[in-house]
Amino acid sequence: MQTLACPDCDLLQSVPDLPPGGKASCARCGHALATGTAGPIGRPLALTIAALFLLIIANIDPLMDLSAVGRHASTTIIGGAYQMWLEGQQATAVVVGFCAVVAPAGYILFMLVVLLGAGRTPVPRWVGEMLRWADRMRPWSMVEVMMLGILVALIKIADLAKVEPGIGMAAVGVLMLLIPAIEVNFDPHAIWHRVTWVEPKSSPPIADDSAPGTSS
Amino acid sequence: MAAALTAAQAGLIGCEHCGLLVRAASADEPGHCPRCGSPLESRRRQSIERTWALVIAAAICYIPANLLPVLGTTTLGSTEYDTIMGGVVFLYTSGSWPLALIVLIASVMVPLGKLIALGYLLISVQRRSSSSNRERTRLYRMVEFIGRWSMLDVFVDTFTVALVQLSPLMAVSPGPGVMFFAAVVVLTMIAATTFDPRLIWDAGGEPESRIG
Ligand SMILES: [Zn+2]
Numbered sequence: 001m002q003t004l005a006c007p008d009c010d011l012l013q014s015v016p017d018l019p020p021g022g023k024a025s026c027a028r029c030g031h032a033l034a035t036g037t038a039g040p041i042g043r044p045l046a047l048t049i050a051a052l053f054l055l056i057i058a059n060i061d062p063l064m065d066l067s068a069v070g071r072h073a074s075t076t077i078i079g080g081a082y083q084m085w086l087e088g089q090q091a092t093a094v095v096v097g098f099c100a101v102v103a104p105a106g107y108i109l110f111m112l113v114v115l116l117g118a119g120r121t122p123v124p125r126w127v128g129e130m131l132r133w134a135d136r137m138r139p140w141s142m143v144e145v146m147m148l149g150i151l152v153a154l155i156k157i158a159d160l161a162k163v164e165p166g167i168g169m170a171a172v173g174v175l176m177l178l179i180p181a182i183e184v185n186f187d188p189h190a191i192w193h194r195v196t197w198v199e200p201k202s203s204p205p206i207a208d209d210s211a212p213g214t215s216s
Numbered sequence: 217m218a219a220a221l222t223a224a225q226a227g228l229i230g231c232e233h234c235g236l237l238v239r240a241a242s243a244d245e246p247g248h249c250p251r252c253g254s255p256l257e258s259r260r261r262q263s264i265e266r267t268w269a270l271v272i273a274a275a276i277c278y279i280p281a282n283l284l285p286v287l288g289t290t291t292l293g294s295t296e297y298d299t300i301m302g303g304v305v306f307l308y309t310s311g312s313w314p315l316a317l318i319v320l321i322a323s324v325m326v327p328l329g330k331l332i333a334l335g336y337l338l339i340s341v342q343r344r345s346s347s348s349n350r351e352r353t354r355l356y357r358m359v360e361f362i363g364r365w366s367m368l369d370v371f372v373d374t375f376t377v378a379l380v381q382l383s384p385l386m387a388v389s390p391g392p393g394v395m396f397f398a399a400v401v402v403l404t405m406i407a408a409t410t411f412d413p414r415l416i417w418d419a420g421g422e423p424e425s426r427i428g
Contacts, residue, residue: 005223005230005237008353009417012221012228012237028220029353029417066379068386075378083378089390095398096374099367128252132233139405142364142371149371152307152315156372157379159310160386192234198253 006031035187044186045115051108051178058171059101063150068161076168077101077146103140104179110134111182118191128195131188138183144176222417229256260412264338270407271334277399278327285391286373292384297391300324300369322368323397330366330404333359337411346420353413360408366401370394 003014009029018024018036026033062074075083077100085093110133117127150169157163223230229240231249238256240246246256260266285297298306300323307316333355340352373394380388 003237004235005228007230007232007235008357008413009349010222010224010230010414011417012223012226029350029413031353031357063375064379066382068382071382071385073379073381075375080374080378083381084374084390084394087377087389089394092370092374092390092394092398095367095402096370100371128234132252132254135233139364139409142367145364145367146371148318148365149368150375152319152368152372153375153379155312155315156303156307156310156376160380161382163379189235192236192251195234195251197251198248199250 004033006033034189039185041115041118044111044182047178047182047185048108048112048115051175051182052112054171054175054178055105055108058168058175061168061171062166063168063172064154064166065164066157066161067164074166077172099140099142100146103137104143104175106137107134107141107179110137111186114191115186118194121194123191123195125196125198127191128198131191135188141179143172143179147172147176222414224258224414224418229258231256259414259418260410263410263412263415264342266410267334267407268338270403270410271331271338274327274400274403274407275331277396277403278331281327281393281396281400282324284393284396286369286393286397287376288389288391289380290383290387290389292386299393300397303369303372319369319372322365326362326366327400327404330359330363330408334404334407334411337416341415341419344419349416352416356408356411356413356416359404363401363405363408366404367398370398370401 001014001016003012005012006026006029008031009026011026011028013027013033015024015034018034020036020039022036023032024034025031059077062076063080065072065074067073078097081093081097081100084090084096110130113130114127114134117124117130147169150172154163154165223237227240229238229246230236231238231252231254233254234249234252236249236251238246238249240256240258243258246258248254249256282300285299286303287298289296289298300319304316304320304324307313307319337352337356337359373390377388377390380386
């Protein structure tokens, strides 16, 4: 049992300890307040390591190849952003580079560090800091939007020339599924309950969640 | 729990980052979360002003984003320019109407819908409206959730440009519209994070329908 303020409407309410897979919604606005602990850390860790490999493949291998009258061309993700830069669209190139490469890589790497650090007892304070950074990266990581963008570009160009999807595109497709899978299998609250506090001396604020470090 | 009470009414603050419920040291200087160190804010600072500024900036960028070309296709010396709507029409006439519909929704309707939705949320909060709070909160969550999909056309243009570089036969280059379009998406995404949905509920309660 713990007392929370709903992040969307500020209503105070008690949330019971949830069974795995359970979900508590705000009584007033319906916001999902808490989910049951998703289970051991191993599953999100395995998914994150897989995501890291796919991220590397997605960024090294060409997304698609084009051939027309005996000439060939191909592009990678960074190659796309770089071409925009060369064509005088520096601002767009930066946005594309950030949303397609930096934010997904940042999210995956911060999550990896969080999951590796979460196994230690007590959970070090920097794990919380890294979790905050993963949260900051997440909204800007647009792998699924990029995947749809690649598909639309492919179909548009298919009218003009012969295009073939590359390995990079397949990797983007799998990565698009892995990132939400990490989120579903990971419960940030479970980490926050065990993390070392920034101000350990201050008296525990109020009606806080159950004693730290008891149940997982 | 006693009758509906918000954290603010009880002098408490829910940390935006880690969810810890903290007693505010004082209303003006709430300080930092003792658990994660994030600055505590009962309500996001200058939420209305900042969100208005971002929404207005995005609305201004929305005009050149739609009027200026996003792509120029050069074939054998002559160049043809396409706006976002032009791209939709091209997809439609080339036979893939489902894709034309997706691009139309993501690139034209979603950004416009976001601007209208945020404008409506801001005005309703400023008027201290206390009706349909639940629906307005849901609208806010939708704005937050679908915003990223408007980046679709920026990715389409980027990969089209990157791949079709077969000069002098055929080359595609980006137009100035792409930059404004990317700006609309980024500005509205930031606007969704500066808006504080708790303000919707501060004007007054609605009878709780499903209190458990
Ligand atoms: Zn905190």
